[in-house]
Amino acid sequence: MKSTADVVIIGGGVNGTAVAYNLAARGCGKVVVLEKNTLASGSTGRCGAGVRMQWGMEMNCRLAKGSIERFETLGEELGFDGDLEFKQGGYLMPAYTERQWRQFKQNVALQNRLDIPSRLVTREETLAIVPHLSPEGLLGAAFCPKDGHLNPFKTVQAYAEAAARLGVTIRKFAAVTAIIPMTGLNKRVVLSNGDEVETPIVVNTAGPYSQVVGRMAGVELPVHSERHQILVTEPVGSLQGPMVMSFAHGLYCQQTPHGSFIMGVGDPHEPRGFDIGHSWSFLEDVAAKVTEIMPILREVRVVRQWSGLYNMTPDAQPILGEVSEVPGFFQAIGFSGHGFMLAPMTGILLAELILGLKTSLDVSMLTLDRFVRGELIREPSVV
Amino acid sequence: MADKGPDTIICRCEDITLDEVRGLIARGYKTPDEIKRLSRCGMGQCQGRTCRLLLLQEIAAATGGQIEDIPMSTFRPPTKPIKLGLLAKARKERERGEGE
Numbered sequence: 001m002k003s004t005a006d007v008v009i010i011g012g013g014v015n016g017t018a019v020a021y022n023l024a025a026r027g028c029g030k031v032v033v034l035e036k037n038t039l040a041s042g043s044t045g046r047c048g049a050g051v052r053m054q055w056g057m058e059m060n061c062r063l064a065k066g067s068i069e070r071f072e073t074l075g076e077e078l079g080f081d082g083d084l085e086f087k088q089g090g091y092l093m094p095a096y097t098e099r100q101w102r103q104f105k106q107n108v109a110l111q112n113r114l115d116i117p118s119r120l121v122t123r124e125e126t127l128a129i130v131p132h133l134s135p136e137g138l139l140g141a142a143f144c145p146k147d148g149h150l151n152p153f154k155t156v157q158a159y160a161e162a163a164a165r166l167g168v169t170i171r172k173f174a175a176v177t178a179i180i181p182m183t184g185l186n187k188r189v190v191l192s193n194g195d196e197v198e199t200p201i202v203v204n205t206a207g208p209y210s211q212v213v214g215r216m217a218g219v220e221l222p223v224h225s226e227r228h229q230i231l232v233t234e235p236v237g238s239l240q241g242p243m244v245m246s247f248a249h250g251l252y253c254q255q256t257p258h259g260s261f262i263m264g265v266g267d268p269h270e271p272r273g274f275d276i277g278h279s280w281s282f283l284e285d286v287a288a289k290v291t292e293i294m295p296i297l298r299e300v301r302v303v304r305q306w307s308g309l310y311n312m313t314p315d316a317q318p319i320l321g322e323v324s325e326v327p328g329f330f331q332a333i334g335f336s337g338h339g340f341m342l343a344p345m346t347g348i349l350l351a352e353l354i355l356g357l358k359t360s361l362d363v364s365m366l367t368l369d370r371f372v373r374g375e376l377i378r379e380p381s382v383v
Numbered sequence: 384m385a386d387k388g389p390d391t392i393i394c395r396c397e398d399i400t401l402d403e404v405r406g407l408i409a410r411g412y413k414t415p416d417e418i419k420r421l422s423r424c425g426m427g428q429c430q431g432r433t434c435r436l437l438l439l440q441e442i443a444a445a446t447g448g449q450i451e452d453i454p455m456s457t458f459r460p461p462t463k464p465i466k467l468g469l470l471a472k473a474r475k476e477r478e479r480g481e482g483e
Contacts, residue, residue, distance in 0.1 A: 038417050045420055153420040161410075234428055234464055258423070278460060284477075287470030298468025303428060304459040 018347025046308025235259030396427020
């Protein structure tokens, strides 16, 4: 079947559905979202779903702050009849070395300058915020009470259903196999079932497969994907308010409103690729680390482990905007493990860029060109 | 399950009712994965051992399809809940060369 659209969005995760909703809310014409599996079946539905304003670089701070402020009222904005399960219990980042403490000091100074309510807390205060944290080796922590986490499946459902009510077409099980340039700006987006959609604008929100979509349009994107593993425990009584994130252990751990703990550790030896399998050594690794800093969790049982992919850029900041050599080809990719938390702003900014409106935030530094210019500063606060 | 009421529990680990499952199917979520992720049906202690077939039956009844044609959710390890403390201990023993 052949059809036409004003915008085709490839990838039905949080970014794809957020861009679709924001386009439709601004009166964009015919918007089509193409998702190869089910909504949120890729990185969005596999992520730790933490949202934090505590970043080490100004752009990430601004994107995250704007996003969290929108998460606070997102359910109402989208007319969602369910619960996004937004728990604003804060993010607590314990420091175990002087070097870390100095980095947090620097980050907090930057964050406060940007009106982010983070602060350094003493060792005693840290233990008052998370009483089950081991005092062993603890110097203090950085804490922002406005950080938190929410349910990524419900978030995507809310965006997608709001977008659909505004007339957006969302197609599940619609894998894109080719993007063929036509005369003028139009492109033919070809699906695996032979269907074609002709459109002047293609938006790449394919997460870990963004480079694959890039190649279909003839663009070699400087990103790669890597597996990150994660687990969830049985639900237990309410114990932990904030997300605890230790850079020393490469560990994050939150307790959902449902009562289960969700946690993961980064593996510096993880090879690049698309593997989303799981390993026993991850289970042992995360268990060893989490019970070292929070011994009470020894008694809690793991019920499930899975993995997802980070789409990494050389500077751990996203690539946003139009590709200069392929007009009409927009990117919202390379979030390097924090695409979920930035999605509300990503959705707004991409819609503004596509419709030629003034952007809510100057994100011109996040275009693909920055890698050609070599203007890279690496974000220090990535797990 | 035609003779069961809407409050019938489908997933007993997470207390998910027949009504909730049917509500999601009516909203267009017709795969076990989507229903699992949006309702927690099958995400509990038993990992869907009890509710999997019930859920498949509901989807098949609603879509007029066959159970064997419905894509299943991925089985996730560990098969049985394990205490974090036990896993941590296994790691320590291995590091000391006492394990395996």
